[in-house]
Ligand SMILES: Nc1ncnc2c1ncn2[C@@H]1O[C@H](COP(=O)(O)OP(=O)(O)OP(=O)(O)O)[C@@H](O)[C@H]1O
């Protein structure tokens with residue numbers, strides 16, 4: 283009886299120990315399951331992230347590639363394949379410098395040095411690549427570093443910017459052409475101004491002085507006239523004196539018109555006012571107005587010449603009763619407006635003024651040239667029988683020092 287009790291106690295103790303073992307096995311199994319689940323979840327997340335990267339890399343409209351520190355191409359996407367015309371297998375494993383235009387290989391060396399040696403996190407270049415067909419394409423390249431296990435690789439995005447570069451080239455050519463045209467104009471108009479100056483000088487110093495001296499000599503002729511002829515001589519001399527006075531005034535007017543001294547000393551407003559006042563009593567009632575402030579002498583001269591031609595044209599051609607010349611400015615531009623209520627112009631007459639033709643006037647086409655040179659805008663609004671309005675808008679040259687220099691040559 284005692285033995286069987288002992289056996290029951292032992293069994294109970296063994297049973298308890300077994301229960302303990304089972305519990306600890308269960309808990310070990312539980313934690314192993316949890317670790318496994320966590321690892322699986324990590325791998326899944328990793329896989330998903332890889333897939334996301336793969337999709338972005340492949341679907342990108344821009345050329346994408348991964349390069350090693352020696353510029354060896356490890357992976358390319360479809361856009362880059364299309365851009366360069368080579369197959370994926372042809373590109374992967376080769377160096378990007380093999381597709382560079384010879385003159386631009388240094389760009390890639392620069393990129394390599396900045397990324398891997400200087401450790402700049404991202405670096406960009408604009409460079410030229412050669413496609414399989416031998417065409418040259420301009421690319422904007424941006425590269426940045428990323429860690430891949432032990433290695434540091436370069437992720438490179440390439441954008442084809444050939445259309446933009448072509449547009450820039452056309453713009454540069456246009457600019458160059460414009461500069462050449464400006465140089466020709468500069469020479470032509472410069473020679474014109476020089477000629478005006480020379481003629482004005484000889485009119486003033488040569489012809490003016492001779493006429494004046496002749497007038498003085500005439501007084502002596504009258505004093506030496508024979509008795510009986512004095513009245514006749516007096517009359518002839520009076521007429522001659524009158525004619526000479528007119529000749530002197532006219533010579534002085536032409537000389538001033540050629541080189542406007544008032545302009546230099548007193549500015550545009552005074553010079554224009556004086557110029558317009560000469561037409562008082564010619565049949566056209568002229569109203570002229572100009573802002574008072576002084577501006578650069580070169581621009582003053584250019585505007586003066588333009589106004590001179592516009593007013594001369596009104597007086598010569600328009601048969602108008604009234605004319606208006608206004609020169610004004612706002613914060614951004616200078617404006618010239620010449621308007622008359624005369625006979626106006628036919629459409630083809632307006633078009634004719636865009637180019638000088640042999641035997642025809644050059645006034646309006648010279649204005650066009652000057653306005654173009656100053657990078658301004660000219661508009662003619664003229665209908666037969668309804669008068670003419672010519673509007674000009676000029677940028678102030680202070681903001682354009684290169685034009686200021688060109689004009690210095692031109693206007694004096
Ligand atoms: N205000 C105007 N009203 C009517 N016709 C005009 C006016 N301005 C110009 N024209 C016409 O335009 C033409 C061209 O003018 P432009 O100034 O180029 O030459 P022009 O005055 O005839 O000669 P130039 O100026 O060389 O002495 C003139 O011949 C005239 O027929």
Ligand SMILES: [Mg+2]
Nearest residue numbers: 595643645646
């Ligand atoms: Mg004219």
